[in-house]
Amino acid sequence: MPRAVAGPEIERLIQLLARLPGLGPRSARRAALHLIKKRETLMQPLAAAFDDALGKIVTCRVCGNIDVRDPCTVCTDAEREVGTLIVVADVSDLWALERAGTIRAKYHVLGGVLSPLDGIGPDDLNLSGLVQRVHQDEVREVILALGATVDAQTTAHYITDLLRGRDVAVTRLAHGVPVGGELDYLDEGTLSAAMRARTPL
Incomplete structure (x- = not known):
């Protein structure tokens, strides 16, 4: 030593x-x-x-963002699209999308992705809060901005099944996000292209 x-x-x-x-x-x-x-x-x-x-610093009780106020600055921004909810795995992904500045919507932070190998199941993520917000806030579109890892895609499919039958469109990021890539490591141009080219699930 x-x-x-x-x-x-x-x-x-x-x-x-x-x-x-x-x-x-x-x-x-x-x-x-x-x-x-x-x-x-x-x-x-x-x-x-x-x-x-x-x-x-506190965690926003509405979306899970980190800020010095609760509800956070994003949740209290009156100029955001209230009918669109972007679902991210972590606060770093929220910040990355905000840097890209492609869309001004509300967010929902899951606190991770499903990962059976790591012992992370549905009860470990903020999924109940997501369903509640979709119902209460009259959300018309849920954008799954969860990256392209296997665990992230599994989480995306789980959420799609969870929201099936509700009057909400579920889309995900498309072109620009490489397989195995993490959102926080992508540049703003790549994130902008991915957000514009989101596709239905």
């Missing part, structure tokens, strides 16, 4: 940074060193921002 080259506080910082997506041990060390070198201009403002966010 390699010996620690810094004090326990710095080692803890490195270990915590290494838990972030996309950061391994080496990247975490570089990030920690950069933060330490820029203590006054970067580390202190970042620590203050974390502290501020920790006390204010």
Whole structure:
């Protein structure tokens, strides 16, 4: 086991940074060193921002988005299409679609996708909330923006069956989303094309 080259506080910082997506041990060390070198201009403002966010960030009880208000900014936006509901697996997918700026609709965050291998079943996702919103909010179209992985497509088919017989059109993203691709890693142009070319299920 390699010996620690810094004090326990710095080692803890490195270990915590290494838990972030996309950061391994080496990247975490570089990030920690950069933060330490820029203590006054970067580390202190970042620590203050974390502290501020920790006390204010909430999960929207309507759609599942993360914001500093509940209901969130998206849900309270009066200019959005109330008859269209975009279903996403995670908040990162919601943010990706918002960056693309293709459609101004409401969202519903499932909190994941069905994955029997990982033990994630229908009861682990926000599916009951989706059915309730479709019924109560008079939704005319549900857009399944769930990516092209096997688990995502399984989830899309499950939701389609769940909404069958209701007076709502169920569509999904089409061209532009590669098989096995995740929405959060796609550029805005690809997401825009996929949203425009959505197809019925």
